[in-house]
Structures are given as C-alpha cells and as structure tokens.
Amino acid sequence: MSSLAQVADWINTEEYQQKNFERKDLVINPAKACQPLGAMLCALGIEGCLPFVHGSQGCAAYFRNNLSRHYREPISAVSDSMTEDAAVFGGQNNLIEGLQNAYTLYKPKMMAIFTSCMAEVIGDDLKAFVDNARLKGSIPQDFPVALANTPSFKGSHITGYDNMLKGLLESLAAPRQHAPHSKLYVVPGFDPYPGNLREYKRLLQSLGVSFTLLPDYSDVVDSPNNGEFQIYPGGTSFKEMKEALNAAGYLFLQSYSTAATRKYVKNVQKIPTETVHMPIGISATDKFLAKISEMTGKQIPEEIEAERGRAVDSALDAHPYFHGKKFALFGDPDILLGVTSFLLEMGGIPVHIVSTNGSTAFQKEMEQVLNSSPYGEKASVYIGKDLWHLRSLLLTDPVDMLIGDSHGKYAARDAGIPLVRIGFPINDRVNLHRYPIIGYQGAINLISMIANTFLDEKDRLSDDSHFELLR
Amino acid sequence: MSKVDLLKKTVEEVLSVYPEKAQKNRSKHIAIKEDGCATCAVKSNAKSVPGVMTARGCAFAGSKGVVYGPIKDMIHLSHGPVGCGYYSWSTRRNLAEGTIGVDNFVPFQFTSDFQENDIVYGGDKKLERILREIVELFPNAKGISIQSECPVGLIGDDIESVARRLSKELNLPVVPVRCEGFRGISQSLGHHIANDSIRDHLLGKGNQSEPGPYDIGLIGDYNIGGDAWATKKLLEEIGLNVKNIWTGDATLEMIQGGNKVRLNLIHCYRSMNYIAGHMEEAYGVPWMEVNFFGPTKIKESIIKIAERFDQTIQDKAQKVIEKYDALMAKVIETYRPRLEGKKVMLYVGGLRPRHIVGAYEDLGMEVIGTGYEFAHKDDYERTMSYISEGTLIYDDVTGYEFEEFVKHLKPDLIGAGIKEKYVFEKMGLPFRQMHSWDYSGPYHGYEGFPIFARDMDMAINSPVWNLIKKPRKNKDVIL
Numbered sequence: 001m002s003s004l005a006q007v008a009d010w011i012n013t014e015e016y017q018q019k020n021f022e023r024k025d026l027v028i029n030p031a032k033a034c035q036p037l038g039a040m041l042c043a044l045g046i047e048g049c050l051p052f053v054h055g056s057q058g059c060a061a062y063f064r065n066n067l068s069r070h071y072r073e074p075i076s077a078v079s080d081s082m083t084e085d086a087a088v089f090g091g092q093n094n095l096i097e098g099l100q101n102a103y104t105l106y107k108p109k110m111m112a113i114f115t116s117c118m119a120e121v122i123g124d125d126l127k128a129f130v131d132n133a134r135l136k137g138s139i140p141q142d143f144p145v146a147l148a149n150t151p152s153f154k155g156s157h158i159t160g161y162d163n164m165l166k167g168l169l170e171s172l173a174a175p176r177q178h179a180p181h182s183k184l185y186v187v188p189g190f191d192p193y194p195g196n197l198r199e200y201k202r203l204l205q206s207l208g209v210s211f212t213l214l215p216d217y218s219d220v221v222d223s224p225n226n227g228e229f230q231i232y233p234g235g236t237s238f239k240e241m242k243e244a245l246n247a248a249g250y251l252f253l254q255s256y257s258t259a260a261t262r263k264y265v266k267n268v269q270k271i272p273t274e275t276v277h278m279p280i281g282i283s284a285t286d287k288f289l290a291k292i293s294e295m296t297g298k299q300i301p302e303e304i305e306a307e308r309g310r311a312v313d314s315a316l317d318a319h320p321y322f323h324g325k326k327f328a329l330f331g332d333p334d335i336l337l338g339v340t341s342f343l344l345e346m347g348g349i350p351v352h353i354v355s356t357n358g359s360t361a362f363q364k365e366m367e368q369v370l371n372s373s374p375y376g377e378k379a380s381v382y383i384g385k386d387l388w389h390l391r392s393l394l395l396t397d398p399v400d401m402l403i404g405d406s407h408g409k410y411a412a413r414d415a416g417i418p419l420v421r422i423g424f425p426i427n428d429r430v431n432l433h434r435y436p437i438i439g440y441q442g443a444i445n446l447i448s449m450i451a452n453t454f455l456d457e458k459d460r461l462s463d464d465s466h467f468e469l470l471r
Numbered sequence: 472m473s474k475v476d477l478l479k480k481t482v483e484e485v486l487s488v489y490p491e492k493a494q495k496n497r498s499k500h501i502a503i504k505e506d507g508c509a510t511c512a513v514k515s516n517a518k519s520v521p522g523v524m525t526a527r528g529c530a531f532a533g534s535k536g537v538v539y540g541p542i543k544d545m546i547h548l549s550h551g552p553v554g555c556g557y558y559s560w561s562t563r564r565n566l567a568e569g570t571i572g573v574d575n576f577v578p579f580q581f582t583s584d585f586q587e588n589d590i591v592y593g594g595d596k597k598l599e600r601i602l603r604e605i606v607e608l609f610p611n612a613k614g615i616s617i618q619s620e621c622p623v624g625l626i627g628d629d630i631e632s633v634a635r636r637l638s639k640e641l642n643l644p645v646v647p648v649r650c651e652g653f654r655g656i657s658q659s660l661g662h663h664i665a666n667d668s669i670r671d672h673l674l675g676k677g678n679q680s681e682p683g684p685y686d687i688g689l690i691g692d693y694n695i696g697g698d699a700w701a702t703k704k705l706l707e708e709i710g711l712n713v714k715n716i717w718t719g720d721a722t723l724e725m726i727q728g729g730n731k732v733r734l735n736l737i738h739c740y741r742s743m744n745y746i747a748g749h750m751e752e753a754y755g756v757p758w759m760e761v762n763f764f765g766p767t768k769i770k771e772s773i774i775k776i777a778e779r780f781d782q783t784i785q786d787k788a789q790k791v792i793e794k795y796d797a798l799m800a801k802v803i804e805t806y807r808p809r810l811e812g813k814k815v816m817l818y819v820g821g822l823r824p825r826h827i828v829g830a831y832e833d834l835g836m837e838v839i840g841t842g843y844e845f846a847h848k849d850d851y852e853r854t855m856s857y858i859s860e861g862t863l864i865y866d867d868v869t870g871y872e873f874e875e876f877v878k879h880l881k882p883d884l885i886g887a888g889i890k891e892k893y894v895f896e897k898m899g900l901p902f903r904q905m906h907s908w909d910y911s912g913p914y915h916g917y918e919g920f921p922i923f924a925r926d927m928d929m930a931i932n933s934p935v936w937n938l939i940k941k942p943r944k945n946k947d948v949i950l
Contacts, residue, residue, distance in 0.1 A: 007611050008573045019607060025597050026604040027553070027584040034554030056621060056652040057519055058529020062558035064890050069562070074893040076870070080521040087625060087653045098522030101493050105523060105871050117552050118621040118653055121590060152552035153585045153622065227939045229874070229897040391572075407560070410571060410578060 012414075017392035021385075028388035029407065031330050032357040034152035035160030037063045038190050038257070039114040040077055042164040043146070045215020047235035048109025050102060053079035054095055054126065055116025070192060070425040071221040071433060076231045078102045082118055091119055095129045099145075100138030106231060109238055110144035110172070114164055120151035144238070146171035156357035157424075158257035158332055161190040165215065166261045173244040176269055183240075184211045184296060185247040187261065189254025189278070189334055192424035192433060194222035199436035200253070203289070207298045212240040212247070222434060245269055249295055253288070253438075254278055254334035256362055279438045280338025280446070281345050282311055288439075304440070311440035314447050319347055321451040326378075326399035328352035330390055330408060331423040333362040337369060338438075339403060339422060342446060344373040351378050352393045358383035387411055401453070418453050422446075474861045478503050482863070485875040493520045500866040504858050511855065515866045516847045518656045524870030526818070526890050527844050529652030531555050533661020535618035537742055538669075539648065541565035541693050541718040542726060543575045544613040546605050549582045550598065550630065551620025555652070556582040564695045564907050567720045574611045581605070590622055595633050602637045602645060613723040614644035614673075624651035644723070646672040657845035657867075658820070659741065666745035669726060674746070675754070677727035685780065686714040688732040690747050690758070691739030691821070694719025696912020698919065702738070702763050705916040709773060709788040711780070717743060730754035734779055736761045738915075741821040741843075741850055760853075763915040764923070765830025766799040795917040803833060806924040809932055811835035813883040816876070818842045818868055818891065819905045825854040827886070827905065830914075834924055839880055842868050870894070884931055899939050901930040 002010070010016050036053060040063045043051040053060040060079035067075040080098030082091045095113075102111065113126060126147045134141050148167030150160040165187070186204065188197055197218035204211045219234025249272035250265050252258045258275075266273035274295060279288035285308070289300050326349045329336055333355050340350050350370065355362060363383050370376030382389060387407060394402065394415035402412040405423040412419035426432050436442040455471050462468070472480070482501050486494050499514035519525040528536070531549075536559040539547050549556025560580040569575030583601055585594060598617065605615055617630050630647040638645040648668045650661045687706065692699040699719035706713050714732050715725035729735075730750050735758035737747050747758040761776065762768040770792050777788035813836045817824050824841040831838055838858060842865035843850055851864070858864075863876060873891065877900065885895050886905035895902045903909050903926060911926050913919040 002610055004570060004573055004611060008570050011572055016608075023604045023608065024600065025583065026548075026601040026608075027582045028608075029560075029580050030553055030557065030582065030584060032553060033557045034552055037554070037558075052522070056529050057525055057527055058532055058652040058658075059554070061526065061528045061532070061890070062554065065562070065888075066558050068889045068893060072893060074897060075890070076524065078522050078524055081519045081525065081656075082653060083518060083656055084653050087621075094521045097492070097520075100490050101520055101522030103522075104490050105488060105869070116621070117554075118625065121622045121625040151587075152554045153587055153590050156553070223897065225897055225899075225939055227897075227899040227941075229894050414571075 012395040014396045017396050020389060020392045028386050029410075030356045030386040031354065031404065031407065032156035033066070034157060035150035035155055035163065036114050036116055036152065037066065038157035038160030038162070039112070039148055039150045039164035040075075041067060041190065041217060042161045042168070042215055043112035043114070044075070044220045045217035045235050046110065046112070046168065046241055047237050048232045049235065050106050050108035050111045051077035052098065052102060052111045052113045053077065053116055054091060054113055054124065055079065055082055055119045057081040059116035066425060067221070069427040071194075072430070073221050073223065074229065075221075076106070078106070087118060087122060090122060091124050092129045092132065096133045096136055096138050099130070099133045103139045103143065108232070110146065112146045112148070112164060112168065114148040114150040114160070114167070117152040120149065120153075144172055158190045158334075158357060161257050162260045165258065166264050168215070168241065169244055169261065169264060172241050174242050174246070176245040176271070180246045180248055180271075181243065182210055182248050183243075184209055184292075185244060185250045186211050186213050187250060187252045187258055188213065189252065190257035190332060191254070192426075193435075193437060194218035195434045195436040196438045196442065199439045199441060203304065203439055204292065206301055206304055207289070207292060207296070209292060209296050209298050212236060212244070214240070214244060245271070247271055249273065251276070251291065251295060256333040256359065277341065278334050278338035280335070280442065281342030282308065282315065282440065282443050283345050284338055284341055285439050285443065307440045311443045314444045315346060318447045318451040321454050323347040324349060325401065325454065326351045328354070328390065328394055328399045328402045330354040330356075330387065330404040333358045335423055337362075337366060340366065340376075340379075341369050342443065344369070344375045346447070347375060349375050349378055351380070351397065351399045352382070352390065353379055354382045354385050354387070354390045354393075356384065356386050391415070401450070418457055420450055420453050475503050475505055478861065478863060481876075481879045485872055485879075488871070493523070496520055497869070497872070501872070502864045504855065504860055504862040504864060506860055508855070511851070511864060513851045513864050513866050515843070515851060516656070516659060516845070519867055520869070524890075525867055526888055527657045527867060529658065530650040530654040530661030530664060531618060531620055531652045532559060533658030533742070534648050534650035534665040535559060536563060537658060537693065538662055538665035538718060539616050539618065541567065541577060542721045542723065543567040543569055543577050544611070544722050545616055546576050546579075546581055546609060546612045546614075547616045547618055548601065548605070549580065549620060550594070550617050551583065551622050552585045553582050555620045556580045556618075563693065564910070564912070565719055566694050566697050566700070572609070576609070576612065585622060590626055593626055593628050594623065595628050595630070598628075598630060598633050599637060602633070602641060606641050606643070612643070614646065616646040616648055616668075618648050619651045621652045624649065624653070644673060644676070659845040659847070662742040663745055666743060666749075669746060670749050673723070673726050674750070675727070675730050677724060679728060679731055682714065682731045682733055683712060684733065685711045685784065686732045687711050688715040688717065688729055688735040688756075689713050690717045690735050690737040691743035692716055692719050692915070693739070696908045696914070698913040698915040701913040701916035701918040704918065705763070705769070705773075705791070706736075706776075708791050709777060710784045711776070717746070730756055732756060734759065736776065738763070739821040740853070741846060762826045762829065763919070764827045765833040765920055766795065766803075766917070767833050768826070768829040769917060769920075770796075799917065799920060802921045802924050806928050807835045809928050812837070813931060814839045814880070815884045815886060816840035816880060816882040817885075817905065818844070818865070818873060818887040820844050823905055825850075825857040828857040830920065830923055831927075833920075834927065836884070836927070838862065839882060840865065840876060842866055884927065899936065901933075901936070903927065903930050
C-alpha cells in the first residue's frame with residue numbers, strides 16, 4: 001500500500017487515467033439513474049394520474065426522494081410494497097390490493113403502473129394482473145390504467161420515460177380515426193425543467209398553434225404555494241391523452257428519451273412525425289420554430305423575432321467571456337446535443353463530452369454537431385463512461401468549466417474549475433429548474449449563467465492589482 | 472368528550488375512508504398515549520399496506536444507506552442495477568474526514584450496473600472482476616462490502632463464495648451483505664443484516680489492542696451534518712476517549728476493534744442494538760443508551776455515563792455541565808419566548824421520534840404527535856416515558872393519514888422527511904426535515920442545540936409565511 005499523499009497525486013496522473021479507462025465492469029459515479037424514475041416523472045405529467053410502482057416500496061421511496069430534492073416539491077406516488085413472499089409467489093395479490101387502496105384513498109382519475117426490477121426478474125404479467133384486479137372489483141372495469149415495463153437493468157431513466165409514454169399511448173389513447181383533428185402534439189422528452197415546458201407552451205401559443213404538450217408536468221413539479229396542498233395540481237388533460245392518436249402530427253423535442261414512442265407514433269400509428277434537437281441556443285431555437293412553421297403553416301410573430309434579436313444581442317455582449325474557453329460536459333444525450341451546439345455558436349470549445357447513458361447513435365450525432373464548427377475540433381465524445389472517467393480527463397487535460405448536474409461538483413472541485421449546473425438532478429442550488437434553458441429566453445439565461453460564473457471566478461481569484469471594477 | 476376520546480373519534484373518522492382490510496390493518500398502528508399503557512398497543516414492524524404512500528424504504532437502504540455507507544475507508548459496492556446506489560448516493564449527509572478518492576469513499580456511487588446479460592447469466596464473474604478493479608484503482612481502500620440489490624437474490628448469485636475467494640486473493644476483507652430490498656418490510660431488516668455481517672466478517676479482527684481505562688465506543692451515530700463530531704467533543708471534554716464511532720466518519724479499524732472498549736454508548740438503538748448486544752454477550756462490553764438532544768437530556772446522559780467511570784470523570788462531567796448550563800440558558804433565553812407553547816408533530820426513523828422530544832421541551836414546545844417509519848415494539852416501549860398523555864402515536868403513517876391528522880391537530884411545526892416536507896409547506900405549515908436536519912446541523916450535543924433552536928425558530932417565525940395569500944375579498948372595481 002502506498003502513502004496517502006502518493007496516491008492523492010497518482011490519481012491525477014495520465015498513468016492513472018489509462019488504468020481508469022481500462023476498467024470494464026466497475027462503474028463509479030455514473031451520470032444515469034434507472035428506468036422507473038423516468039417513468040414516474042412522465043406519469044406525473046398526465047392530469048389526475050397517480051404513479052404506481054409494482055415492486056419494492058424502497059424503489060418508490062427512492063424515486064420520490066430524488067425527484068423531491070430536485071424540484072423541492074411534493075411527489076405523490078405509491079407502490080404495492082412487494083416483499084419476500086411476492087418474490088416467491090408473484091406480486092398479483094399486492095397489485096390487486098394496492099390498486100384498491102390507492103384508488104379509494106387518493107382518488108386518482110387514472111393510474112400509471114410501471115415495474116421495478118424485482119417484478120421484472122420474477123416475470124410478473126402486469127396486464128393479466130390488472131385484468132384480474134378489475135374482475136375482483138378493486139378498480140372499476142372502465143378505470144383508466146396505463147402500463148409500462150421498466151426494468152432497471154436496461155437503459156436508464158430516459159428509457160423509462162420513453163416506455164411509460166408509449167405505455168400511456170397504448171393503454172389510454174383511442175384508436176386513430178380517418179379524419180384526425182388539427183392539433184399538434186408536442187413531446188418534450190425527459191426534461192428536468194418545468195421552466196422549459198412553460199417556455200414551449202408560451203412559444204407555441206404566440207405562434208397561434210393548436211397544440212398539446214404531452215406529457216406536461218410543469219404544474220405538478222412547480223405548483224404555486226397558496227396555502228393548500230393539491231395531490232393532482234395539473235398535467236396534460238385526460239381528454240387530450242385520450243385523443244393523442246388523433247393528432248394532426250407529432251413534434252418530438254428530444255430523440256434519445258423518446259425512441260420507442262416515436263417509432264410507435266410514426267411507424268405503427270402512421271402519424272406525421274418530426275423530431276428536432278432540443279432547442280438550446282439560438283440556432284437550435286430557429287430550427288425548432290421553423291419546424292413548427294413548416295408543420296402548421298403558422299408564421300413566427302414579430303414579438304418572437306424581437307426576442308430573437310435580444311438573445312443575439314445578449315450573445316454578442318457576452319461573447320468575449322465565452323470565446324476560446326474550454327468546456328467539459330456530461331449528462332443525458334439530448335441535453336448534451338443542445339448545450340454543445342449552443343457552446344459552438346458562442347465560440348466556446350467543448351473538449352470532453354461524457355454521456356453515461358449515451359448510445360453509439362448519439363456519439364455519431366454528437367460528432368456531426370461538433371464537425372459542423374471549427375470550435376468543435378478539440379472535442380472527444382465518451383459514451384458509457386462515468387464521472388470518475390471524467391475526473392481523470394479534467395485532471396490530465398484541463399478545461400475552464402464543467403457543465404452538468406450537481407453530482408459533478410466533486411470532479412469540478414478536484415479540478416479547481418467551476419460547475420455550471422444543467423440537467424438532473426440539481427439538488428444543491430435553488431430555483432434553477434424554474435429558468436428555461438430552451439428558446440431565445442433560455443439562451444439568454446444560459447449566457448448569463450455561464451458568463452457570470454466566469455466573471456465571478458475572475459473577481460474571486462484576482463489579486464489587488466488586477467481587481468477591477470469593469471469586466 | 473375528553474381530549475383522548477375526541478382524538479380517538481378523529482382517528483376513527485380518518486381511517487373510515489380505507490377499504491375494510493386496510494382499515495383493520497391501519498387501526499392497529501395508531502394509538503393515543505394514555506396513562507399507564509406500556510406501548511399503548513401500537514402494532515409495529517409489520518408489512519406496509521400495498522398502494523398507500525408509505526415513507527418506508529427497503530433493506531438495501533438500511534444496510535448500504537444507513538449502516539455501511541458512512542464507513543469511509545471501505546468501498547461499498549451497490550451490487551445490481553444502477554438505481555439503488557444512485558438514489559442513495561451522498562444523500563444522508565454522513566460527513567467524513569479524509570481525502571476523497573484516496574482514503575474517503577463516502578461521497579461515491581460504486582455500482583456493478585447490472586445489464587440484462589447479468590440477470591440472465593448471473594453476476595458472480597462480473598463481481599470478481601469488479602473487486603479486482605477496485606483494488607487496482609483504489610490501493611488505499613481497506614475493505615469492500617457487497618451490498619446486494621433485489622435481482623442478486625432473485626437470480627441466485629453466490630456472492631458469499633466470491634467474497635470468500637476474493638478476500639483471500641486480494642488480501643483484504645470483502646463482506647457479502649444480503650440486503651436485497653425485498654427482504655423484510657422496511658429499512659429495519661437491512662440494519663439487522665448489516666449488523667450480522669459486521670459481526671461475522673469484521674468485528675474482533677484486525678488490530679485488537681487492549682483498551683485504555685477511558686476508551687469508549689459511540690454506536691449508531693452516523694455523523695449526519697457533523698453530529699458525531701459534536702458528541703465526540705463533548706465526551707472528550709468529560710475525559711473519555713471515543714475510540715470508535717459506528718459508523719459516522721468511521722474507519723474499518725474502528726469497526727474491527729469495536730469490541731475493545733470499556734463501554735459502548737448507543738445513540739440509534741434501532742439500527743445497532745443487535746451488535747451492541749452481541750459485543751456484550753461475546754466480549755463482555757457493556758452498553759447503555761444515551762440521548763444528546765437538548766440540554767436536559769444531554770445532562771442526564773452525561774451524569775449516567777460518568778457514573779460508569781471513576782471520580783475524575785465524574786468531577787469533569789460536573790464541570791462540563793456547569794459550563795454549558797450557563798451557555799444553554801442563554802440559548803433558551805433567546806429562543807424560548809419565540810417558541811413557547813408551539814405544538815410539534817414528528818414522523819421520523821430510528822430514535823428521533825422520541826429522542827428529540829426533550830429538546831423541543833427545552834424550548835417550551837410541546838410534541839403532540841409522533842411516530843416511526845420502521846420501529847419495533849421495544850422502540851414504542853421506550854417512547855412512552857418521553858411523551859405526555861393524549862399524544863397521538865402513528866406507526867408507518869401513510870401520506871393520507873398524516874395529512875388528515877395534521878389538519879385535525881393543527882401543529883405549528885412538523886418534523887419528518889423529504890417526501891412529507893413539501894406537502895405540508897404547500898399547506899402553509901412550517902416544516903423541518905428531521906432525517907437530514909434539512910441540510911443544517913449538527914443537532915447533537917451542546918454544539919448542536921443552539922443550531923437546533925435557531926432552525927426551529929427560523930422554520931416557524933420566518934416572515935416568508937406572511938407572503939402566502941389569504942383568500943381575497945372582492946372590492947369595488949375602479950377600472
């Protein structure tokens with residue numbers, strides 16, 4: 001065993017980095033959670049929906065804790081508390097009893113049932129169980145229930161969001177008719193920002209688009225304090241959920257958190273479907289608005305053009321604080337694509353991009369984004385890597401700033417650089433989820449967060465002779 | 472109707488909403504303290520009702536999250552899919568000294584990140600490779616614990632045999648822990664399983680040097696927000712030497728040498744009484760329960776502890792009490808007028824539903840309701856002397872019941888967990904998280920009490936509460 005000081009130095013070296021990257025099985029500080037957490041968030045976005053975890057109660061407690069810490073909001077969800085006997089005999093009795101109790105006690109308009117790994121490993125048949133629950137009268141025959149299999153040993157939280165959304169459509173939406181209505185269904189994807197969802201709605205409204213945001217948990221994870229607790233404070237209406245397959249078209253604002261749902265909508269249901277990158281930054285927002293225009297024939301109004309102009313002005317004001325600065329980023333694939341293209345348009349240089357739940361398709365797409373700009377030349381994209389890999393990268397090939405969720409604070413601290421918090425979870429700062437990072441307004445917010453963080457650092461680190469009023 | 476009868480009627484009304492089976496079950500878990508009842512017949516440590524919002528966690532949370540997680544120089548592998556370790560990653564605020572990634576591994580999430588293949592073909596081979604990788608990358612890790620998640624037990628992996636072989640190969644303790652979430656009915660069995668695995672694999676091993684006359688162990692203090700440090704300081708001031716802490720800021724050596732002390736002081740009885748009892752039986756180390764919340768209980772505890780030692784310690788204890796009595800009186804002078812008569816409802820975990828009662832009373836506050844997530848009968852027995860007649864007691868309270876009880880009892884402050892916090896804050900009710908100290912602390916010892924008092928005052932008397940809008944009356948419209 002070596003001395004502590006030696007090891008403390010050694011873990012910062014290239015030699016260590018090589019060893020670190022050679023590991024194949026151990027995962028250290030991954031930037032991903034498991035499927036049912038995403039399923040829970042998705043289910044919260046339907047009005048009057050009670051998320052129901054079929055599996056161990058500990059899982060439900062974990063999802064609720066983690067969502068509550070990010071949003072600082074109540075997260076109402078139940079589980080059917082499967083224990084050892086359920087592991088042996090299956091969880092049917094738990095589900096039947098659980099549905100009756102949840103239905104009676106919390107009076108939901110519907111429930112979304114999804115699984116934790118225990119139920120998946122023993123192979124419980126959700127559909128058959130729910131049918132039996134109806135026969136036994138624990139819920140009415142016509143009570144809406146959506147189902148999703150969300151094994152934690154496949155994919156991540158974004159996969160769970162996707163599977164739940166697909167489950168909602170399959171279980172609840174009425175069959176598509178010949179003459180669909182004129183509404184555009186807009187799917188945000190696993191988006192930790194209620195501020196983003198509100199901003200999407202504002203932009204769509206200002207274009208005069210007839211739309212439904214599906215799912216829309218903005219009022220659930222960011223409900224007003226008026227002295228009353230509401231268990232179901234909002235969400236996409238059940239009517240809109242029911243009519244979801246009669247949409248004029250679908251616009252997906254994330255790819256990797258909606259893959260199965262998009263396939264279902266486009267290939268199975270044959271609904272006109274478009275997908276854009278999450279509109280982070282000015283160019284991506286331009287593309288998003290152009291796509292809406294193209295799909296709906298609506299023009300972009302003056303007020304939004306003016307907003308764009310202000311965002312560009314803000315970018316210009318701040319460009320000296322971005323230009324040539326080096327960044328490391330980590331997080332979910334869709335957010336990473338957006339933040340990277342934003343940095344490139346600002347003249348920032350992404351260097352390390354780590355996505356624990358990123359696929360090879362994501363890697364290719366990210367490389368295309370990087371190749372589109374000379375500022376992207378220095379970047380390397382790491383999929384399936386974790387924050388301990390990232391730490392090595394930060395120590396051997398330093399950058400000026402780390403961008404990612406709160407878990408990045410350790411690596412950022414070791415590297416002596418600031419962390420700008422974007423993503424999920426953010427559980428050590430207040431209110432960030434309330435600020436949109438999408439659209440032109442979101443671009444201004446991002447520019448402010450990043451530029452001002454650099455400027456705060458500069459002031460904090462300046463000696464007397466270089467401490468100036470103007471920056 | 473008497474207060475107790477009124478309360479009984481309220482409980483009956485609240486429970487009447489449940490379906491029959493659930494109602495029958497839940498009614499046994501709720502009681503009202505009446506004179507002379509030993510446990511007031513609260514049923515506990517039983518399965519939660521399916522389909523309700525229980526705050527309970529699982530055995531994994533009890534083992535990895537509570538008992539093992541804070542042992543800082545060991546690596547605790549969350550063995551199975553990625554979620555369990557992720558959700559319990561640095562969320563219990565177990566502070567620890569040491570260099571992160573060198574000899575302090577508390578703020579880490581080590582996981583075997585099971586994929587479908589591991590479920591189908593088993594994870595034992597992968598586990599072997601992981602254990603080797605750990606030793607390669609973290610040469611100062613003193614040991615490894617394997618914290619099993621649900622699938623490990625369901626697919627029949629033999630982690631015991633892997634641990635045995637690899638412990639030899641790698642020449643360090645590798646502890647298999649069967650804390651799969653489906654075992655038991657709450658965190659509680661996880662504590663027990665963790666205690667047993669420590670007994671079987673770690674305790675009594677390593678450096679077994681004989682204890683000095685004042686060497687003691689502090690058991691069941693997890694150093695949340697620095698609690699154990701505050702307690703340690705106090706114990707050292709009365710002349711004792713805190714040799715081991717289980718498991719806040721603990722090292723493997725402290726766990727192995729747990730039996731080499733004169734006395735074990737146990738803070739969280741629920742999660743560690745098993746090992747304290749074992750150390751008494753197998754090694755003759757006596758143990759006693761202590762309470763370091765609020766000056767009254769701290770004083771009682773110090774006197775009780777000092778009685779176990781010689782005159783030197785007893786004299787020092789007296790001096791310490793005198794010194795802090797004066798300081799604490801000032802704290803009470805400041806906060807008591809602001810908190811006098813305020814009513815509190817608690818719902819927490821291991822020991823706090825009873826142990827904090829005295830600290831509130833020191834501030835002139837009254838606990839009118841209390842309950843545990845995962846207590847056993849002996850916890851409720853221990854609770855009765857702390858609470859007064861007419862106190863509502865609720866075991867494994869459901870979200871629905873808690874809201875209804877609060878609406879009826881109208882407390883001024885609620886102390887529970889993150890899942891409850893925002894429900895009550897939306898209702899306009901002051902709240903403190905009493906698992907994590909709401910990111911504050913320490914609350915233990917003389918160092919903790921002023922912080923506790925300040926926090927309770929802040930929660931109740933913050934001007935922010937005045938901003939919540941009362942229903943508006945329409946006035947004449949002028950435009």
